[in-house]
Amino acid sequence: MRKSAVPGLHFFGSTTRQVILWLRFGDSLRICYDLFALAGRSAPKKKKKSVVILPGAGTDSEDGYIPCGSPSDGAAEIPQPLPQTLTIAIMAVLSSMSHAFDPSPLQDICVAVDDSMAAVFVNGKICKDPKQVMANDFFKSGLNIPGNTSNQLGSAVTAVNVGNLPGLNTLGISLARIDYAPYGLNPPHTHPRGTEILAVLEGTLYVGFVLSNPGPNMKNKLFTKILNPGDVFVFPIGLIHFQFNVGKTKAVAFAGLSSQNPGVITIANAVFGSDPPINPDVLTKAFQVDKKVVDYLQSQFWWDNN
Numbered sequence: 001m002r003k004s005a006v007p008g009l010h011f012f013g014s015t016t017r018q019v020i021l022w023l024r025f026g027d028s029l030r031i032c033y034d035l036f037a038l039a040g041r042s043a044p045k046k047k048k049k050s051v052v053i054l055p056g057a058g059t060d061s062e063d064g065y066i067p068c069g070s071p072s073d074g075a076a077e078i079p080q081p082l083p084q085t086l087t088i089a090i091m092a093v094l095s096s097m098s099h100a101f102d103p104s105p106l107q108d109i110c111v112a113v114d115d116s117m118a119a120v121f122v123n124g125k126i127c128k129d130p131k132q133v134m135a136n137d138f139f140k141s142g143l144n145i146p147g148n149t150s151n152q153l154g155s156a157v158t159a160v161n162v163g164n165l166p167g168l169n170t171l172g173i174s175l176a177r178i179d180y181a182p183y184g185l186n187p188p189h190t191h192p193r194g195t196e197i198l199a200v201l202e203g204t205l206y207v208g209f210v211l212s213n214p215g216p217n218m219k220n221k222l223f224t225k226i227l228n229p230g231d232v233f234v235f236p237i238g239l240i241h242f243q244f245n246v247g248k249t250k251a252v253a254f255a256g257l258s259s260q261n262p263g264v265i266t267i268a269n270a271v272f273g274s275d276p277p278i279n280p281d282v283l284t285k286a287f288q289v290d291k292k293v294v295d296y297l298q299s300q301f302w303w304d305n306n
Contacts, residue, residue, distance in 0.1 A: 189242070
């Protein structure tokens with residue numbers, strides 16, 4: 001039995017070719033149902049199967065859960081087809097487990113206003129009076145202009161987010177143009193609030209991302225790919241990723257992100273260029289290097305290419 005990312009939802013290994021949904025009503029009636037049957041599909045024949053256990057499922061077996069079809073504890077397997085009311089209830093439960101990262105809008109539009117002087121702060125941006133909304137609130141030009149790559153990194157990110165395109169407020173998307181000089185780098189960074197999908201228009205990029213920490217004595221897994229014009233690559237939300245121009249000519253890419261304000265944390269800048277600085281003793285022990293190395297790194301100017 002393993003836990004899922006959803007609190008109270010567990011997956012129970014099964015030798016049967018079923019995926020079972022357990023629901024509990026009150027203290028006595030338990031209902032199990034084959035989700036493959038519900039979807040009108042046949043279960044896979046070779047892959048390991050799972051039983052889906054929802055909160056309130058049976059707890060009398062050795063592992064703490066009772067597989068579907070077990071006669072113990074008065075479990076009742078309901079006949080097919082599933083009653084309409086229960087179908088609706090199951091779909092409501094399952095749909096509530098999956099949603100976009102940004103909250104869904106509660107009205108057609110919620111154009112952001114400059115709330116830097118507001119006395120009340122909200123999660124997102126304050127909405128502009130719909131009567132004062134104009135077409136320009138949903139418009140931005142300039143992405144045809146290359147960014148200035150004359151910096152230490154040799155790259156420039158031109159972001160389009162709710163900060164400069166107010167019509168994006170509550171819509172859960174944003175965009176960026178990324179320019180790379182020959183051998184330019186968009187350094188390892190993360191977007192804490194958004195997944196990124198990158199499309200290359202020009203040049204050749206070496207890109208990759210690293211998974212979160214695995215088990216003890218295991219290394220973080222790296223996924224990399226060489227991208228050419230027309231290629232697309234996805235960087236999952238929150239994971240460290242990078243792009244490096246391996247060509248002798250400039251490169252251009254566009255990135256879509258699944259948040260109106262995905263944020264960015266450049267790893268080197270955050271670790272060695274924070275204000276105030278992180279205690280060198282912390283970094284010396286974390287990186288297992290001499291303190292002089294940490295002092296040197298903290299004394300550098302860490303360029304922000306955004």
